Amino acid sequence: MRMPKDAGDALDDEPVPATIEELQPLYRQMLAIRRMEEASAKAYSQGKIGGFLHLIIGQEAVCVGATAALRPDDYVVATYRDHGHAYAKGMTARSMLAELYGKKTGLVKGLGGSMHFFSREHNFLGGHGIVGGHVPIAAGAAFASKYRGDGRVTLCFFGEGASTIGGFAEGLALAGLWKLPVVLICENNQYSMGTPMYRSLAVEDVSMRALAHGMARDRFDGDDVLKVKQRIAIAVERARETNEPTLVEVVTYRFRGHSMSDPGLYRTKEEVEEWKRRDPLGRARSLLVELGAAEADLHALEDDVKAEIADAVGFAESSPVADEYLPYVIKE
Amino acid sequence: MPVISYREALNQAMVEEMDRDPDVFIMGEEVGHYQGAYKVTQGLLQRFSERRVVDTPIAEMGFAGIGVGAAMVGLRPIIEFMTFNFSLVAIDQIVSNAAKIYQMSGGQFWVPIVFRGPSGPAVQVGSQHSQALESFYAHVPGLKVVMPSTAYDAKGLLKTAIRDDNPVVFMEGETLYGTTWEVPEDEYLLPLGKGDIKREGSHVTLVAWSKMVWTCLDAAKVLAEEGIEAEVVDPRTLRPLDTPLIVESVKKTGRCVIVEVGWPHAGFGAEVAYQVQQHALDFLDAPIERVCSDDVPMPYAKNLEIEVQPQVEDVIAAVKRALYLA
Numbered sequence: 001m002r003m004p005k006d007a008g009d010a011l012d013d014e015p016v017p018a019t020i021e022e023l024q025p026l027y028r029q030m031l032a033i034r035r036m037e038e039a040s041a042k043a044y045s046q047g048k049i050g051g052f053l054h055l056i057i058g059q060e061a062v063c064v065g066a067t068a069a070l071r072p073d074d075y076v077v078a079t080y081r082d083h084g085h086a087y088a089k090g091m092t093a094r095s096m097l098a099e100l101y102g103k104k105t106g107l108v109k110g111l112g113g114s115m116h117f118f119s120r121e122h123n124f125l126g127g128h129g130i131v132g133g134h135v136p137i138a139a140g141a142a143f144a145s146k147y148r149g150d151g152r153v154t155l156c157f158f159g160e161g162a163s164t165i166g167g168f169a170e171g172l173a174l175a176g177l178w179k180l181p182v183v184l185i186c187e188n189n190q191y192s193m194g195t196p197m198y199r200s201l202a203v204e205d206v207s208m209r210a211l212a213h214g215m216a217r218d219r220f221d222g223d224d225v226l227k228v229k230q231r232i233a234i235a236v237e238r239a240r241e242t243n244e245p246t247l248v249e250v251v252t253y254r255f256r257g258h259s260m261s262d263p264g265l266y267r268t269k270e271e272v273e274e275w276k277r278r279d280p281l282g283r284a285r286s287l288l289v290e291l292g293a294a295e296a297d298l299h300a301l302e303d304d305v306k307a308e309i310a311d312a313v314g315f316a317e318s319s320p321v322a323d324e325y326l327p328y329v330i331k332e
Numbered sequence: 333m334p335v336i337s338y339r340e341a342l343n344q345a346m347v348e349e350m351d352r353d354p355d356v357f358i359m360g361e362e363v364g365h366y367q368g369a370y371k372v373t374q375g376l377l378q379r380f381s382e383r384r385v386v387d388t389p390i391a392e393m394g395f396a397g398i399g400v401g402a403a404m405v406g407l408r409p410i411i412e413f414m415t416f417n418f419s420l421v422a423i424d425q426i427v428s429n430a431a432k433i434y435q436m437s438g439g440q441f442w443v444p445i446v447f448r449g450p451s452g453p454a455v456q457v458g459s460q461h462s463q464a465l466e467s468f469y470a471h472v473p474g475l476k477v478v479m480p481s482t483a484y485d486a487k488g489l490l491k492t493a494i495r496d497d498n499p500v501v502f503m504e505g506e507t508l509y510g511t512t513w514e515v516p517e518d519e520y521l522l523p524l525g526k527g528d529i530k531r532e533g534s535h536v537t538l539v540a541w542s543k544m545v546w547t548c549l550d551a552a553k554v555l556a557e558e559g560i561e562a563e564v565v566d567p568r569t570l571r572p573l574d575t576p577l578i579v580e581s582v583k584k585t586g587r588c589v590i591v592e593v594g595w596p597h598a599g600f601g602a603e604v605a606y607q608v609q610q611h612a613l614d615f616l617d618a619p620i621e622r623v624c625s626d627d628v629p630m631p632y633a634k635n636l637e638i639e640v641q642p643q644v645e646d647v648i649a650a651v652k653r654a655l656y657l658a
Binding site: 110170 | 357391394396398399400405407421425428434435436440441473476
């Protein structure tokens with residue numbers, strides 16, 4: 001299926017064809033991410049995790065669906081809200097939770113923490129804490145792919161709050177000008193920390209920013225993981241085949257605060273409840289049942305996820321603390 | 333041995349390294365078709381094509397970040413800032429990304445990139461285009477900071493910087509491009525972190541880098557006529573700093589004058605002074621002297637611009653204070 005190059009504005013509700021085989025693994029990933037985030041929140045409230053902790057609960061379909069459209073050698077560049085993207089790209093809950101706990105066995109040896117997940121093995125280029133500052137990095141990885149002709153595509157995730165900063169604007173300008181194989185995914189979760197869109201953006205449609213750079217765009221709801229996969233796959237294919245970048249806006253919602261310290265007083269309970277009715281996990285599960293998945297199978301899957309996260313928490317708890325930092329300043 | 337300009341030396345270094353390694357490319361404003369705002373990249377486009385000599389729009393944060401991303405996945409970018417004054421709009425890429433990714437990733441990703449371009453006060457271009465920013469970058473762990481004073485140093489250090497696996501901030505002297513020095517035809521590399529004695533002397537140690545090395549050499553000539561032999565120590569890289577070389581010289585002379593074209597407050601010379609007193613206190617026969625620019629944005633008028641910056645006579649006066657001759 002080919003979308004027209006300019007598919008902005010189109011928040012269509014056309015159902016995406018689904019099979020249990022395709023949906024079930026994506027549901028499992030989303031569920032694991034949610035359980036991992038819940039375990040992180042619990043450990044945070046117990047004082048076992050420090051610093052900033054930005055949970056992705058509510059937005060799981062975006063990172064899971066988008067990453068499902070990639071090859072393993074494709075690159076992903078993410079923000080400080082990176083746990084879901086890392087899990088979807090193949091990193092283990094053990095390595096991530098151990099990182100949050102500041103342990104030696106952590107993904108980045110206890111040196112990065114929640115906001116700075118990286119994995120060379122999984123072509124995961126971070127985990128970046130400066131809003132928009134990673135957009136040029138993603139363009140740079142795409143530049144390298146085009147330079148070498150290696151056929152890889154880079155996915156770059158950011159929020160709608162990043163669409164006002166210079167790094168975003170310059171990254172887009174150069175990706176558009178040089179036709180770099182990157183898919184820029186705006187996870188529009190409606191709030192830039194505590195500021196709603198109408199107070200931070202003059203337009204409702206973030207994907208319109210693509211027009212200034214001669215770039216393809218797309219825009220759709222992010223509660224259907226299969227739709228995310230299908231639509232991102234179109235942009236990925238465009239990047240791989242023609243080097244053309246795409247700006248994709250996926251409309252979503254985070255159920256929790258911006259970070260653990262945010263009680264979310266800037267939005268109403270009713271609004272949050274309304275979005276929770278569109279929970280991508282609930283939607284995927286109902287669809288699986290509709291497609292004929294056996295409840296027993298789903299329960300088994302859910303128990304398996306529960307065990308995976310419990311094991312990861314145990315691993316994080318029992319791992320030795322981080323103990324070296326000097327070797328990672330300058331590469332000899 | 334051929335005598336070539338600082339500009340030609342830098343150009344040769346890039347040509348040789350781009351010939352040697354197909355992963356090296358250069359990117360920046362006017363580096364290609366225009367042949368370089370300061371002509372340092374002259375001829376590169378013709379030799380290496382648009383694929384490896386990439387003209388950019390005016391977007392320092394964008395192309396500096398593209399360099400960081402490309403370096404993370406194995407290319408070896410040279411990012412030219414038309415002047416280091418413009419690096420300030422890209423400093424997030426240098427400080428938050430290039431300098432930290434090796435650490436943040438627990439050693440999984442490194443950033444072999446060179447940020448280079450002219451730096452330091454120029455001539456009558458006003459305060460936004462005329463300032464010394466090395467103290468900013470020298471402050472940051474994860475970076476290397478190189479400030480060559482001669483054509484010979486410029487070539488050998490740039491070749492090493494391009495081969496280094498870490499981000500290197502390579503600050504060329506904007507007023508040094510036309511200076512000449514003997515540069516061998518055979519390939520050579522100079523290590524980062526090793527200073528050089530530019531002139532030997534026994535009475536006082538002058539520590540200076542980039543353009544101020546030349547000011548110190550001129551001052552040393554005048555002082556020699558009065559029987560004062562100044563040793564001029566050029567650390568060449570500010571990070572890592574060749575502290576032992578400076579300390580050994582001060583142990584020999586017992587006096588130390590640090591000359592920098594930057595501002596005095598929290599300037600790099602203060603760190604040098606700290607290192608010297610820490611490691612050679614018992615050898616000092618006088619307080620350490622610093623000669624800096626005045627603590628002001630650079631004025632435009634030629635006479636004021638000269639007045640603000642360290643001149644030969646300022647260095648001579650500081651030396652005489654250190655020798656209790658003033």
